[in-house]
Amino acid sequence: MLSHVYIKDLSKHVGESVTLKGWLFNKRSSGKVKFLILRDGTGYLQCIVFKGNVSEEVFALADSVSQEASFEITGKVKEEPRAVGGFELDATDLKLIGDSVEYPITPKEHGIEFLIDNRHLWIRSKKQVAILKIRHRIVKAIRDFYDERGFTLFDPPIITPNAAEGTSTLFEMDYFDLGKAYLTQSGQLYAEAGAMALGKVYTFGPTFRAEKSKTRRHLTEFWMVEPEMAFYDLDDDMDLAEEFIEYIVQTVVKDCRPELEVLERDISKLEKIVRPFPRISYTEAVEVLKSKGREFTWGDDFGAPDETVISEDYDKPVMIHRYPSAVKAFYMKRDPENPEVALAVDVIAPEGYGEIIGGSQREDNLDFLLERIKEHNLPQKYFEWYLDLRRFGSVPHAGFGLGLERTVTWICGIDHLRETIPFPRMIYRNTP
Amino acid sequence: MLSHVYIKDLSKHVGESVTLKGWLFNKRSSGKVKFLILRDGTGYLQCIVFKGNVSEEVFALADSVSQEASFEITGKVKEEPRAVGGFELDATDLKLIGDSVEYPITPKEHGIEFLIDNRHLWIRSKKQVAILKIRHRIVKAIRDFYDERGFTLFDPPIITPNAAEGTSTLFEMDYFDLGKAYLTQSGQLYAEAGAMALGKVYTFGPTFRAEKSKTRRHLTEFWMVEPEMAFYDLDDDMDLAEEFIEYIVQTVVKDCRPELEVLERDISKLEKIVRPFPRISYTEAVEVLKSKGREFTWGDDFGAPDETVISEDYDKPVMIHRYPSAVKAFYMKRDPENPEVALAVDVIAPEGYGEIIGGSQREDNLDFLLERIKEHNLPQKYFEWYLDLRRFGSVPHAGFGLGLERTVTWICGIDHLRETIPFPRMIYRNTP
Numbered sequence: 001m002l003s004h005v006y007i008k009d010l011s012k013h014v015g016e017s018v019t020l021k022g023w024l025f026n027k028r029s030s031g032k033v034k035f036l037i038l039r040d041g042t043g044y045l046q047c048i049v050f051k052g053n054v055s056e057e058v059f060a061l062a063d064s065v066s067q068e069a070s071f072e073i074t075g076k077v078k079e080e081p082r083a084v085g086g087f088e089l090d091a092t093d094l095k096l097i098g099d100s101v102e103y104p105i106t107p108k109e110h111g112i113e114f115l116i117d118n119r120h121l122w123i124r125s126k127k128q129v130a131i132l133k134i135r136h137r138i139v140k141a142i143r144d145f146y147d148e149r150g151f152t153l154f155d156p157p158i159i160t161p162n163a164a165e166g167t168s169t170l171f172e173m174d175y176f177d178l179g180k181a182y183l184t185q186s187g188q189l190y191a192e193a194g195a196m197a198l199g200k201v202y203t204f205g206p207t208f209r210a211e212k213s214k215t216r217r218h219l220t221e222f223w224m225v226e227p228e229m230a231f232y233d234l235d236d237d238m239d240l241a242e243e244f245i246e247y248i249v250q251t252v253v254k255d256c257r258p259e260l261e262v263l264e265r266d267i268s269k270l271e272k273i274v275r276p277f278p279r280i281s282y283t284e285a286v287e288v289l290k291s292k293g294r295e296f297t298w299g300d301d302f303g304a305p306d307e308t309v310i311s312e313d314y315d316k317p318v319m320i321h322r323y324p325s326a327v328k329a330f331y332m333k334r335d336p337e338n339p340e341v342a343l344a345v346d347v348i349a350p351e352g353y354g355e356i357i358g359g360s361q362r363e364d365n366l367d368f369l370l371e372r373i374k375e376h377n378l379p380q381k382y383f384e385w386y387l388d389l390r391r392f393g394s395v396p397h398a399g400f401g402l403g404l405e406r407t408v409t410w411i412c413g414i415d416h417l418r419e420t421i422p423f424p425r426m427i428y429r430n431t432p
Numbered sequence: 433m434l435s436h437v438y439i440k441d442l443s444k445h446v447g448e449s450v451t452l453k454g455w456l457f458n459k460r461s462s463g464k465v466k467f468l469i470l471r472d473g474t475g476y477l478q479c480i481v482f483k484g485n486v487s488e489e490v491f492a493l494a495d496s497v498s499q500e501a502s503f504e505i506t507g508k509v510k511e512e513p514r515a516v517g518g519f520e521l522d523a524t525d526l527k528l529i530g531d532s533v534e535y536p537i538t539p540k541e542h543g544i545e546f547l548i549d550n551r552h553l554w555i556r557s558k559k560q561v562a563i564l565k566i567r568h569r570i571v572k573a574i575r576d577f578y579d580e581r582g583f584t585l586f587d588p589p590i591i592t593p594n595a596a597e598g599t600s601t602l603f604e605m606d607y608f609d610l611g612k613a614y615l616t617q618s619g620q621l622y623a624e625a626g627a628m629a630l631g632k633v634y635t636f637g638p639t640f641r642a643e644k645s646k647t648r649r650h651l652t653e654f655w656m657v658e659p660e661m662a663f664y665d666l667d668d669d670m671d672l673a674e675e676f677i678e679y680i681v682q683t684v685v686k687d688c689r690p691e692l693e694v695l696e697r698d699i700s701k702l703e704k705i706v707r708p709f710p711r712i713s714y715t716e717a718v719e720v721l722k723s724k725g726r727e728f729t730w731g732d733d734f735g736a737p738d739e740t741v742i743s744e745d746y747d748k749p750v751m752i753h754r755y756p757s758a759v760k761a762f763y764m765k766r767d768p769e770n771p772e773v774a775l776a777v778d779v780i781a782p783e784g785y786g787e788i789i790g791g792s793q794r795e796d797n798l799d800f801l802l803e804r805i806k807e808h809n810l811p812q813k814y815f816e817w818y819l820d821l822r823r824f825g826s827v828p829h830a831g832f833g834l835g836l837e838r839t840v841t842w843i844c845g846i847d848h849l850r851e852t853i854p855f856p857r858m859i860y861r862n863t864p
Contacts, residue, residue: 004663006582006631021663023628023825041631041662042582070825098796098826120625120817121824129629136585143575150438150474153568157855158590158615158638159603159653161863171591173605173615175862176642183590183605190855193552196455197561199438199473206590206637210608221591230473231436231453364530385552385864392553393455393502394530423589423622430613431593432817 007043010077010087017092019074020045023124024065024100026107034062036091037084038073039124046080047073047089058094068124069100119423120432130259131419134252135408139204141251142225142404145244146202151227154194154201156187162382169209171220183208186401189331189386191228192362195397196389202227212427216416217304217354219405221425228399234343234361237398238319241347241357242277244402245317249273252411265413269351272315279319282341285310301327302346304354311348317356321345330372332360345400353410359400366390439475442509442519449524451506452477455556456497456532458539466494468523469516470505471556478512479505479521490526500556501532551855552864562691563851566684567840571636573683574657574836577676578634583659586626586633588619594814601641603652615640618833621763621818623660624794627829628821634659644859648848649736649786651837653857660831666775666793669830670751673779673789674709676834677749681705684843697845701783704747711751714773717742733759734778736786743780749788753777762804764792777832785842791832798822 005018022040029035032051037044049062065071075091104114105121115122122128146153159173159181175181187203194201204225211218227240252260253270260267280288288310289296296306301323311318322341325334332342347357363369369390373380380387408420418424423432437450454472461467464483469476481494497503507523536546537553547554554560578585591605591613607613619635626633636657643650659672684692685702692699712720720742721728728738733755743750754773757766764774779789795801801822805812812819840852850856855864 008582021827022631041584041627041629068825070827097828098822098824100824103824118817118820120622120820123625123629132586132630133584135587139585140575140579143572147572150440152473152565153571154564154854155567155638155655157653157857157862159640159857159862171605171607173603175603176644176859178860178862181862190552193555194854195473197473197555198564199454206587208591212608221589223587385550388550388552390530392530392532392535393500395453395502396529422586422626425589425591427608428610430589430591430607430610 004072007038007040007045007085007087009042010045010085013077014079014087015077017074017076019072020089021072021097022070024067024069024071025126026067027062027065029063034059036062036065036073036094038071038089041129043085044126045085045087045089046083047075047091049091049094053090053092054094058091061094061096062091065094065096066100066103067106068103068121070097071095072097116418116424116429117432123422126262128419130262131408131412131414132422133259134256134263134412135404135420137252137256138248138404138408138411139223141248142204142402145247146200146225146227149200151200151202152194152198154187154191154198154203155205156184156190156194156203158184158206160184162379169211171208171210185209186224187226188228188399188401191226191399192386192389192397195228195230195399196393196395199231200227200229214427216418217406219417219421219424219426222417222421223404224401225404226399226401228397230395230397232361232398233396234321234345234398237359237361237400238279238321238345241319241345241359241400241402242275245277245347245357246273246275248407249411260412263412263414265411269315269413270411273317273350277316277319277347278314279321280310281321282323285320288313299324299326307348307354308352311350311352315350317347317349319345319347328360330376330378331362331369333363334368343398347400349406349410351410351413353406356406356410357400357402359398361396361398364390364394364396366394436504439470439472439477439517439519441474442477442517445509446511446519447509449506449508451504452521453504453529454502456499456501456503457558458499459494459497461495466491468494468497468505468526470503470521473561476516476558477519477521478515479507479523481523481526485522485524486526490523493526493528494523497526497528498532498535499538500535500553502529503527504529548850548856548861549864555854558694560851562694563840563844563846564854565691566688566844567836567852569684569688570680570836570840570843571655573680574636574676574834577679578632578657578659581632583632583634584626584630586619586623586630586635587637588616588622588626588635590616590638592616594811601643603640603642617641618656619658620660620831620833623658623831624818624821624829627660627662627831628825628827631663632659632661646859647736648850649838651849651853651856651858654849654853655836656833657836658831658833660829662827662829664793664830665828666753666777666830669791669793669832670711670753670777673751673777673791673832673834674707677709677779677789678705678707680839681843692844695844695846697843701747701845702843705749705782709748709751709779710746711753712742713753714755717752720745731756731758739780739786740784743782743784747782749779749781751777751779760792762808762810763794763801765795766800775830779832781838781842783842783845785838788838788842789832789834791830793828793830796822796826796828798826
């Protein structure tokens with residue numbers, strides 16, 4: 001056993017001599033003392049190599065060890081409230097494991113293209129580690145939320161024979177002798193089948209859009225969580241979305257304070273994300289836009305700038321419901337009180353982070369759904385299985401999708417989605 | 433709010449009048465009494481509709497309601513130890529929500545092709561529900577296991593520019609102007625970059641093999657969990673795999689007894705899956721084969737029948753380590769004590785369920801890794817980023833991959849992988 005202690009566990013070893021393993025994050029020197037900052041994935045630790053305490057060879061090594069070299073260090077654990085993490089190590093021994101000659105990412109500024117070219121190394125930096133830890137905490141919060149509420153996980157297929165919402169942004173591939181197949185854009189239609197079997201389900205996996213958007217809000221490969229609930233209407237759906245977002249944000253606030261501080265996130269803004277969230281209809285949102293002097297025609301879809309203007313009145317996510325049916329997907333149920341609008345909801349994050357949730361009550365009437373499929377010029381034969389869900393025990397049901405990377409971007413308070421996933425895929429980039 | 437009570441919560445409502453919603457699983461009749469079995473995704477409930485207790489319309493409806501019709505039923509909750517789930521409902525009212533005319537899957541036997549054609553409905557059956565619930569519990573156990581042990585989740589890319597282990601079984605697609613891209617077969621190489629940044633990571637997502645295998649042990653799309661640990665050697669790797677498998681199996685035994693009973697699983701066989709597991713070298717395994725009269729040449733890879741013969745001596749998973757380097761992937765470290773073999777391990781499930789884990793210590797020496805890449809005729813330029821992990825602070829590290837669907841198949845004690853995922857993808861099938 002290559003036994004060693006992790007930085008996060010040092011509080012159990014105060015006063016003891018322990019061995020740690022990791023990489024050199026940074027170092028500085030002050031005459032007879034070398035300060036090596038070790039990182040091991042669980043934290044950062046200042047190790048003090050005092051000339052009088054170690055052999056000449058070890059002191060020379062402490063002088064020459066370079067950024068991102070891996071090493072093993074032994075010493076006594078001291079409490080030190082002023083140090084990062086609250087501990088220091090008085091080193092007595094040091095062994096080089098793997099050298100690191102001319103590590104390309106230095107503390108100076110680098111261009112973004114250079115950093116993404118070196119994404120496999122860039123993820124070692126303090127900010128990227130913080131983002132990836134928050135991403136992990138958010139993923140766990142998402143799963144815990146549904147697991148604790150009686151939902152069953154329902155992994156939908158990635159390879160699909162047809163597209164739910166149009167074919168212009170699909171990645172296409174050959175599937176043996178069965179012709180073309182596509183990468184999924186959403187697991188929703190499958191999740192609806194799951195909800196009829198299991199009551200409440202959620203999907204959570206990668207989804208794909210071959211969108212030619214180069215904006216900071218687009219990735220071609222991103223993770224989406226999609227709950228789908230039998231016997232839920234639009235109001236239930238909005239209640240769940242609201243509770244869900246509050247849960248995610250407050251979990252991160254509670255558990256990821258050190259990481260949020262690395263990112264210099266204004267935590268007070270996140271602390272405000274508590275229920276209830278404002279709910280306004282699309283029609284009311286259009287009035288808001290007009291009252292602020294923006295030109296907008298009822299019936300158009302909101303663009304990102306419209307969303308920003310609508311959301312700027314709030315320090316919480318705003319839920320916009322009942323969009324014109326014409327701009328929404330075929331499967332969304334029309335409002336019985338006004339068939340011009342669909343029982344849809346989008347949730348817009350505050351601080352200009354844009355849409356993080358899109359959802360709706362689904363059309364549960366077979367005849368209406370058939371009409372919609374015709375109106376949208378969709379090939380009915382591909383949807384026969386989906387129509388079966390209305391033929392055999394149809395029930396009111398609803399659901400939504402939350403984009404993981406958009407949520408991580410907002411909670412981390414960063415600019416671009418590409419830093420929220422280990423290896424981002426964009427229109428101009430599928431490496432490393 | 434479409435308020436109603438779920439079957440799993442009935443113990444809180446004994447003696448109360450409640451409303452439940454769901455689908456008709458089954459019914460029988462006995463003169464003035466109709467017995468409707470309601471399913472709602474959380475359980476099954478026998479509802480007793482006694483002619484004297486309800487209106488004529490309701491009694492007529494109880495008579496006519498058909499399999500998989502959705503309905504709402506109101507009545508008084510009674511404890512009834514003899515009933516499935518321990519409760520019964522004395523119905524006072526019944527409302528049809530969605531009819532179900534000629535539901536295709538009847539209690540009679542159906543052919544497997546018919547059932548997969550109707551997979552969107554087949555998942556409503558008792559056995560399929562049990563399998564999907566166990567799948568969910570296994571996924572949660574997998575994530576909990578790593579989350580509780582300080583691992584960071586590291587979602588690797590699905591779209592990859594090259595293949596880790598050969599190109600014959602890759603799904604290929606066009607990626608904008610960047611040429612061909614492929615669906616990932618394993619997140620491991622990316623996970624290694626993650627381990628250098630975060631110490632211990634795990635990936636858990638869909639992976640793809642365009643294998644032309646039609647066996648019951650192959651899916652083209654399946655989920656894999658891949659832990660990767662800095663500063664772990666092969667023994668550490670095997671210790672972790674052993675603890676991991678025990679944890680998964682014993683969690684299911686503890687939490688999914690009703691589902692295992694639906695599947696008629698011999699639970700005593702699962703209760704035996706506790707550490708330590710037998711560990712034998714490849715060379716010892718070859719001797720076992722020969723002693724049982726099988727022809728086998730040292731240096732060949734084991735086929736499924738060989739694995740079955742080797743594992744039949746044990747009622748636990750058997751860990752076979754130190755395979756001939758020639759049959760293993762380029763990134764596996766050779767045994768310093770015998771370069772003919774790689775520091776690899778496969779874990780073979782008992783009862784003939786075959787390989788569920790493949791893993792190894794990774795080659796951490798830059799020069800040796802370059803040699804392997806040349807020997808395997810792999811294009812070095814695609815691996816430059818991977819080689820960087822050995823150029824900048826290389827450390828001993830190891831990991832493995834566990835196939836989710838194979839594990840679910842084994843734990844459920846079923847024959848075919850296709851029932852362990854909501855919508856299976858196979859060489860001859862990518863619908864519904």
